[in-house]
Amino acid sequence: MTAQEVRLCGLLLQEHFGEVVEKVGTHLLKSGAQNLRTIIHETGLSVDLVKKSLCVLVQHGATTFSSGRKGLGSPTEYHTSCDRILRILRYPRYIYTAKTLYGDTGELIIEELLQRGHTTMSSTVKTVADRLTQNMAEGRTMDYTEVSSTFSKLVETHFLQRCPPLPGTPATPGTPAAPVNTAPPTPESFPECYKVPSVTLIGRGKRQLASEDGEEQRSAKRAKMDPETHGDEGIYWQVNFERFHLHFRDQTIISAVANKLDQTSSEIVRTMLRMSEVTTSPMATCTKPLSANEIFRSLPPSYNILRPILDQYLTLLVDDPMEFVGKAGESGGGMFVVNLHRALANLARATLESVVQERFGSRSARIFRLLLRKRHLEQKQVEDFAMIPAKEAKDMLYTLLSQNLVQLQEIPKTPDYAPSRTFYLYTVNQLPTARMLLQNCYKTVANLIERRLFETKESKRLLEKSQRIEAILASLQASGAEPEQLTEVEEMITAPEKQQLDTLRLHINKLDSAENQVDETIFLLESYINSTNASS
Amino acid sequence: HPSAMAAHGRGQRTLSFTMETVKGDAPPPSVQQPTPVFPVMEQKPLPLTGGEEAEYLLALKQDFRGAMRSLPFSPVLPVSCPDVERYSDKYNRSEQMDKLLDWAPDWKRFPRELRVHVRKPARDSQYTLYSDYTPCNQVMMKKKGVKDKEEVLLKLESLEKKEEQETSEDEEGETKKKQEEEEAEGEEEYDEEEFEEETDYIMSYFDNGEDFGGDSDDNMDEAIY
Numbered sequence: 034m035t036a037q038e039v040r041l042c043g044l045l046l047q048e049h050f051g052e053v054v055e056k057v058g059t060h061l062l063k064s065g066a067q068n069l070r071t072i073i074h075e076t077g078l079s080v081d082l083v084k085k086s087l088c089v090l091v092q093h094g095a096t097t098f099s100s101g102r103k104g105l106g107s108p109t110e111y112h113t114s115c116d117r118i119l120r121i122l123r124y125p126r127y128i129y130t131a132k133t134l135y136g137d138t139g140e141l142i143i144e145e146l147l148q149r150g151h152t153t154m155s156s157t158v159k160t161v162a163d164r165l166t167q168n169m170a171e172g173r174t175m176d177y178t179e180v181s182s183t184f185s186k187l188v189e190t191h192f193l194q195r196c197p198p199l200p201g202t203p204a205t206p207g208t209p210a211a212p213v214n215t216a217p218p219t220p221e222s223f224p225e226c227y228k229v230p231s232v233t234l235i236g237r238g239k240r241q242l243a244s245e246d247g248e249e250q251r252s253a254k255r256a257k258m259d260p261e262t263h264g265d266e267g268i269y270w271q272v273n274f275e276r277f278h279l280h281f282r283d284q285t286i287i288s289a290v291a292n293k294l295d296q297t298s299s300e301i302v303r304t305m306l307r308m309s310e311v312t313t314s315p316m317a318t319c320t321k322p323l324s325a326n327e328i329f330r331s332l333p334p335s336y337n338i339l340r341p342i343l344d345q346y347l348t349l350l351v352d353d354p355m356e357f358v359g360k361a362g363e364s365g366g367g368m369f370v371v372n373l374h375r376a377l378a379n380l381a382r383a384t385l386e387s388v389v390q391e392r393f394g395s396r397s398a399r400i401f402r403l404l405l406r407k408r409h410l411e412q413k414q415v416e417d418f419a420m421i422p423a424k425e426a427k428d429m430l431y432t433l434l435s436q437n438l439v440q441l442q443e444i445p446k447t448p449d450y451a452p453s454r455t456f457y458l459y460t461v462n463q464l465p466t467a468r469m470l471l472q473n474c475y476k477t478v479a480n481l482i483e484r485r486l487f488e489t490k491e492s493k494r495l496l497e498k499s500q501r502i503e504a505i506l507a508s509l510q511a512s513g514a515e516p517e518q519l520t521e522v523e524e525m526i527t528a529p530e531k532q533q534l535d536t537l538r539l540h541i542n543k544l545d546s547a548e549n550q551v552d553e554t555i556f557l558l559e560s561y562i563n564s565t566n567a568s569s
Numbered sequence: 570h571p572s573a574m575a576a577h578g579r580g581q582r583t584l585s586f587t588m589e590t591v592k593g594d595a596p597p598p599s600v601q602q603p604t605p606v607f608p609v610m611e612q613k614p615l616p617l618t619g620g621e622e623a624e625y626l627l628a629l630k631q632d633f634r635g636a637m638r639s640l641p642f643s644p645v646l647p648v649s650c651p652d653v654e655r656y657s658d659k660y661n662r663s664e665q666m667d668k669l670l671d672w673a674p675d676w677k678r679f680p681r682e683l684r685v686h687v688r689k690p691a692r693d694s695q696y697t698l699y700s701d702y703t704p705c706n707q708v709m710m711k712k713k714g715v716k717d718k719e720e721v722l723l724k725l726e727s728l729e730k731k732e733e734q735e736t737s738e739d740e741e742g743e744t745k746k747k748q749e750e751e752e753a754e755g756e757e758e759y760d761e762e763e764f765e766e767e768t769d770y771i772m773s774y775f776d777n778g779e780d781f782g783g784d785s786d787d788n789m790d791e792a793i794y
Contacts, residue, residue: 053644
């Protein structure tokens with residue numbers, strides 16, 4: 034992992050789990066797998082704090098543990114990797130997707146699981162039912178069965194999966210015992226991974242009443258602590274990020290088709306992807322071939338296009354330079370596939386081109402696109418093909434070169450590498466360039482977070498004051514104060530201070546929003562890079 | 570001839586050509602100083618994509634961050650013992666300790682060595698813990714308070730339930746721990762202005778003025794009245 038990745042992970046850990054967990058997590062990222070004593074010694078933190086931090090990290094899947102490398106008897110080793118921590122950036126997107134697919138219930142289930150790392154089905158259902166009840170109209174409550182059924186749907190469609198049983202624990206009959214000292218098995222290698230346990234969950238959500246004193250809170254707390262059993266003890270669930278990523282990938286392809294061509298084309302591609310959901314493995318480069326007949330039958334009823342029109346659309350898709358769809362045969366009216374890898378590669382390429390355009394202008398972008406297509410060109414050829422005068426072309430090329438977006442290759446004509454007898458060819462390599470850009474993205478997000486923390490720190494006193502005043506206002510309102518009292522309190526914040534707070538809010542929102550947007554690029558580039566590695 | 574390309578310091582590669590060999594014109598003047606921190610951008614960046622989805626994602630993100638802060642997954646460094654023990658410390662300490670206790674993972678899924686035994690300094694100290702003898706705690710332990718009857722009842726109930734979870738070394742320690750949890754839980758809900766527990770003053774009474782004027786460290790010339 035790179036320095037940028039470690040830096041970003043540190044900031045994410047700090048924001049979500051505090052400085053202590055950050056210290057332990059970052060240490061493990063840099064040092065590799067270590068046992069408890071070494072971690073305590075090298076971080077200088079107290080035993081309890083290190084233990085607690087490791088618990089938090091393990092709970093959230095950021096850290097895994099295994100028996101030591103020296104065989105049985107050697108101390109447990111803890112290993113943290115960047116990938117899982119970087120996923121935190123994408124949490125809003127996972128939650129939002131769950132909402133679009135399974136409504137508010139789905140949204141809250143995913144949110145609960147992301148907040149808690151891993152939990153049982155029964156505790157999730159109860160908590161979500163309570164939360165939904167809280168927002169419902171007076172007197173109405175959410176039934177557990179409704180929440181359970183949404184949970185089951187999420188499991189059936191693989192968005193949720195069971196946490197793999199630990200190595201060495203008695204496995205369910207039929208699963209092989211995991212050998213020691215190998216990489217931890219994937220959740221999917223266990224056959225029960227997507228099996229919903231039969232739970233007895235009868236009840237409705239509880240509305241939490243406004244507390245007059247600590248009593249209510251204590252009784253609610255007591256209710257949580259009392260261990261009703263529901264039949265699923267020891268079965269823990271986690272969010273299956275890979276499944277969400279497949280969904281994002283499909284969505285990206287569909288919307289790219291919609292942008293480039295039209296709505297009907299995107300519906301055809303959406304249909305093809307939907308038909309291929311269960312038959313396509315995650316790392317496949319393309320879907321299994323589908324015949325035009327099958328596609329025609331599977332189109333949504335609202336799309337009433339004629340069969341010959343479908344054929345025309347398919348031809349259009351195949352001919353498009355983005356290569357979203359490919360033709361794989363002639364039977365059944367034509368066999369078609371969605372070119373998953375090619376689509377990702379082309380989307381990544383479009384991203385790189387867009388970056389060059391926005392940073393250096395459209396003419397530099399033209400040069401960049403040219404080099405991507407033609408592979409190797411001499412300076413003179415670049416000038417000619419791009420139709421840019423020599424002096425400007427040279428400047429642009431050197432700027433791109435200095436930013437490492439373009440590389441120079443020497444091809445000697447003679448053994449002595451004499452400059453006058455050597456070809457100097459400009460070239461662009463998509464994969465390494467994408468990797469570099471990805472690192473830039475990590476750095477960007479880290480910078481955005483640091484700036485946001487800085488802005489918050491600068492206005493810390495004002496923020497605290499505003500929070501105190503809001504608390505006072507809230508308590509006054511709850512105890513039924515006069516409007517004059519309320520305005521008196523509100524006026525404790527002066528107008529310029531209000532202005533400052535508004536500006537601060539605006540900045541923080543912008544920075545947060547920018548993080549989300551950069552993560553979209555991160556996702557695309559990561560997908561492309563992973564897909565390329567898998568297919569090579 | 571200065572190679573302008575190498576001056577940009579991109580990695581350890583030195584280029585085996587110079588500007589002049591590739592093309593006959595003069596190279597751009599070489600840069601002799603680090604690039605400016607905020608260089609003027611030739612191309613202004615595009616604005617952020619707005620829209621309903623972006624707004625919702627933003628709200629989700631900020632809500633999540635807020636929610637994580639209130640969950641017990643953020644152990645904090647204990648407050649270092651100040652040189653002078655203050656009356657306000659008694660009330661300021663409670664919040665930190667709850668978080669440390671509030672969450673217990675399913676120990677079957679965690680290595681045994683990670684189990685934490687947390688001992689808290691006594692607040693209403695009917696019981697003293699001899700393993701916890703730091704100067705702060707000694708002072709705290711001297712202050713005795715009255716326990717509410719209801720807390721006794723609650724404590725007894727929760728004791729039964731929590732017995733499996735904790736290793737039963739020091740039952741008294743556990744009792745006190747749970748009692749403090751309940752207390753601390755109850756306290757958190759109290760508004761600043763209504764702090765029932767043993768004091769007639771609101772929390773800001775206990776502001777010992779250390780935060781005041783902390784920002785103006787630079788202006789040491791001015792006399793401080």
